[in-house]
Amino acid sequence: MPMSPDFQHRLSTILPRIAEHYGTPFHIYDEAGIRETCRQLIDAFSGIDHFKEFFAVKALPNPSVMKIMKDMGFGFDCSSITELLLSRQLGCSTDDIMFTSNNTGVNEFRTAFADAGCILNLDDISLIDKLDKMPETICFRYNPGPRRKGNDIIGNPVESKYGVSHDQILSAFSLARSKGAKRFGLHTMLVSNELNYEYMVETARMLLDIIEDISSKLDVPFDFINIGGGLGIPYTPDDKPFDLASMAKEISALFETFKSAHSWAPKLYLESGRYMTGPHGVLVTTVINHKDTYRRYVGVDASMSCLMRPGMYGAYHHIHIHGKEQEPLREKVDVAGSLCENIDKFAVQRLLPRTCEGDLIIIHDTGAHGHAMGFNYNGHLRPKELLLKEDGSIELIRREETASDYFSTLNFEPDAIHP
Numbered sequence: 356m357p358m359s360p361d362f363q364h365r366l367s368t369i370l371p372r373i374a375e376h377y378g379t380p381f382h383i384y385d386e387a388g389i390r391e392t393c394r395q396l397i398d399a400f401s402g403i404d405h406f407k408e409f410f411a412v413k414a415l416p417n418p419s420v421m422k423i424m425k426d427m428g429f430g431f432d433c434s435s436i437t438e439l440l441l442s443r444q445l446g447c448s449t450d451d452i453m454f455t456s457n458n459t460g461v462n463e464f465r466t467a468f469a470d471a472g473c474i475l476n477l478d479d480i481s482l483i484d485k486l487d488k489m490p491e492t493i494c495f496r497y498n499p500g501p502r503r504k505g506n507d508i509i510g511n512p513v514e515s516k517y518g519v520s521h522d523q524i525l526s527a528f529s530l531a532r533s534k535g536a537k538r539f540g541l542h543t544m545l546v547s548n549e550l551n552y553e554y555m556v557e558t559a560r561m562l563l564d565i566i567e568d569i570s571s572k573l574d575v576p577f578d579f580i581n582i583g584g585g586l587g588i589p590y591t592p593d594d595k596p597f598d599l600a601s602m603a604k605e606i607s608a609l610f611e612t613f614k615s616a617h618s619w620a621p622k623l624y625l626e627s628g629r630y631m632t633g634p635h636g637v638l639v640t641t642v643i644n645h646k647d648t649y650r651r652y653v654g655v656d657a658s659m660s661c662l663m664r665p666g667m668y669g670a671y672h673h674i675h676i677h678g679k680e681q682e683p684l685r686e687k688v689d690v691a692g693s694l695c696e697n698i699d700k701f702a703v704q705r706l707l708p709r710t711c712e713g714d715l716i717i718i719h720d721t722g723a724h725g726h727a728m729g730f731n732y733n734g735h736l737r738p739k740e741l742l743l744k745e746d747g748s749i750e751l752i753r754r755e756e757t758a759s760d761y762f763s764t765l766n767f768e769p770d771a772i773h774p
């Protein structure tokens with residue numbers, strides 16, 4: 356079932372007033388729903404001594420939402436300098452930030468070490484020599500290659516640019532140890548939007564096996580394993596929800612077994628993005644045109660600059676029309692934006708109730724990788740973001756872009772050379 360039904364209920368009576376006050380298009384997020392998902396995650400893993408979620412900032416890089424995560428005791432998974440800066444602004448300490456980058460540049464490492472620092476997750480063995488200093492805690496991202504399959508979305512690990520290969524992993528830890536690292540972590544990320552929880556259980560099993568093996572060969576005390584993100588959400592009405600409880604139960608059992616065999620167990624880290632906020636956000640847009648040519652088009656005031664997933668991946672986002680939830684699905688339409696790309700469609704040949712100009716269209720599940728993937732191609736501007744708070748009030752948490760934002764990078768000191 357796409358979009359949290361509680362959110363839909365909370366939004367239904369107040370949506371016209373919100374649209375009237377703020378204007379469309381906008382993404383709106385549901386604080387109560389986000390907190391509920393955070394609590395479910397914490398409860399699910401309550402059997403593990405040390406569990407911590409590092410919210411994947413790229414899914415929804417808005418400080419107001421990140422504050423909720425921090426308040427729930429979560430850290431942040433960052434993959435760029437800007438994401439690091441965003442997390443630091445919230446007053447995070449070293450252990451609250453996991454910096455997982457790929458093809459990392461020296462500048463990124465300098466920022467990673469600056470201020471409160473972070474937990475550094477290295478993506479390659481060659482990067483060890485590029486660090487100004489070896490931090491006390493170091494993690495490596497592991498790529499199992501042919502040992503695992505990955506899911507359809509993320510692809511085959513052998514073709515993936517991420518991570519240290521199986522043959523290099525022992526040397527990576529050994530080298531880091533010789534350079535002064537004292538505590539160690541092992542990370543991997545093998546699936547994306549996966550609804551079958553067993554992948555995550557397999558990943559936990561795989562990482563526990565590897566640290567067991569490495570610990571028997573090297574004196575490297577493992578502090579944690581990080582099983583990555585990739586937990587899926589049901590985008591279509593037929594998708595079954597991710598079975599969080601079963602995943603947590605089976606992973607907890609693996610930790611139990613590990614602990615009884617070794618009388619210690621690592622901490623468990625997760626860096627989920629989509630699962631945490633995806634169903635708790637929607638894009639609200641207004642019908643502005645109808646066009647009947649070879650197909651019927653419903654033209655809306657948002658474009659794929661607000662939400663790239665349908666155009667880029669052909670991803671399904673469920674749609675309903677405010678006030679017409681019970682009406683029969685009478686028309687097969689394409690719901691289109693105004694970008695000069697034919698992929699700028701939120702839905703293709705979708706059955707919807709008959710629409711009128713001025714109808715509010717609610718595009719579901721945009722709380723993760725939605726606004727964040729917005730862009731400026733064709734001079735299109737990114738929309739505002741709103742938060743429906745637990746007390747029922749609405750807060751603007753990011754304004755829409757304006758033409759002057761677009762022009763701001765054209766405002767600079769002249770700089771020309773004649774080489």
Ligand SMILES: *Cc1c(COP(=O)(O)O)cnc(C)c1O
Pocket residue numbers: 411413414432434455544547548583584585586626627628629630723
């Ligand atoms: C994108 C990403 C995540 C989050 O993925 P979700 O599918 O949103 O859970 C976590 N870790 C890393 C390294 C990522 O690149």
